[in-house]
Amino acid sequence: MQSRPEKPRLAWAVTGSGHYLEECLDIIRDLDDVDLFYSRAGEEVIRMYGHEPKAVNGSGRVYHDRAASAPPVGLFYRGDYHTLVVAPATSNTVAKMVLGLSDTLVTNVYAQAGKCRIPSIILACDTEPEMETPAPDRLVKVWPREVDLAHTHKLRSFEATTVVETPEKLLTAIRLRLDEIN
Numbered sequence: 001m002q003s004r005p006e007k008p009r010l011a012w013a014v015t016g017s018g019h020y021l022e023e024c025l026d027i028i029r030d031l032d033d034v035d036l037f038y039s040r041a042g043e044e045v046i047r048m049y050g051h052e053p054k055a056v057n058g059s060g061r062v063y064h065d066r067a068a069s070a071p072p073v074g075l076f077y078r079g080d081y082h083t084l085v086v087a088p089a090t091s092n093t094v095a096k097m098v099l100g101l102s103d104t105l106v107t108n109v110y111a112q113a114g115k116c117r118i119p120s121i122i123l124a125c126d127t128e129p130e131m132e133t134p135a136p137d138r139l140v141k142v143w144p145r146e147v148d149l150a151h152t153h154k155l156r157s158f159e160a161t162t163v164v165e166t167p168e169k170l171l172t173a174i175r176l177r178l179d180e181i182n
């Protein structure tokens with residue numbers, strides 16, 4: 001296991017979403033002390049959009065979803081992180097979080113952050129009944145289903161969880177949190 005950082009850092013989980021991906025990468029690049037946690041789809045999708053998963057967060061650590069038991073969750077118990085951001089969060093990951101499932105690295109870090117009372121900020125992809133979203137080669141129209149929108153809505157009621165709908169609101173929520181802990 002990696003050595004403990006001098007002070008708690010920001011944990012940022014990336015799932016396999018093209019929606020808001022570029023905006024999230026822009027925010028990550030401007031932050032210090034961020035470690036990345038990729039879902040398997042997150043790693044694949046970010047490559048489809050032309051980015052190298054390890055090159056986004058400078059000298060920060062990068063964790064991949066390779067093991068069944070998600071060993072990096074131990075870092076949350078050790079106090080390495082003050083906050084978890086999940087952005088962008090796919091319909092799939094949001095649905096699992098709402099059901100309390102933790103069978104991927106990202107759903108595990110969300111569940112364990114909650115159990116450690118570490119606040120999470122989630123940028124959900126499915127917030128509007130109709131959206132325009134970038135596929136790797138073009139813009140496409142998407143109509144999130146009622147079940148997707150219902151999951152996003154339900155997640156808002158979870159303890160220690162802030163759900164935001166846009167990258168601008170995500171940045172504001174992160175800044176507020178960083179001010180709070182500094």
Ligand SMILES: Cc1cc2nc3c(=O)[nH]c(=O)nc-3n(C[C@H](O)[C@H](O)[C@H](O)COP(=O)(O)O)c2cc1C
Pocket residue numbers: 014015016017018019039040041042045048089090091092093104106125133135136
């Ligand atoms: C190019 C590409 C873009 C995608 N964009 C989205 C998206 O914007 N929102 C979404 O919910 N799923 C999107 N997906 C599908 C997810 O990657 C897929 O549901 C995956 O199983 C999610 O796994 P994860 O939640 O563990 O990351 C996309 C897939 C591909 C190949």
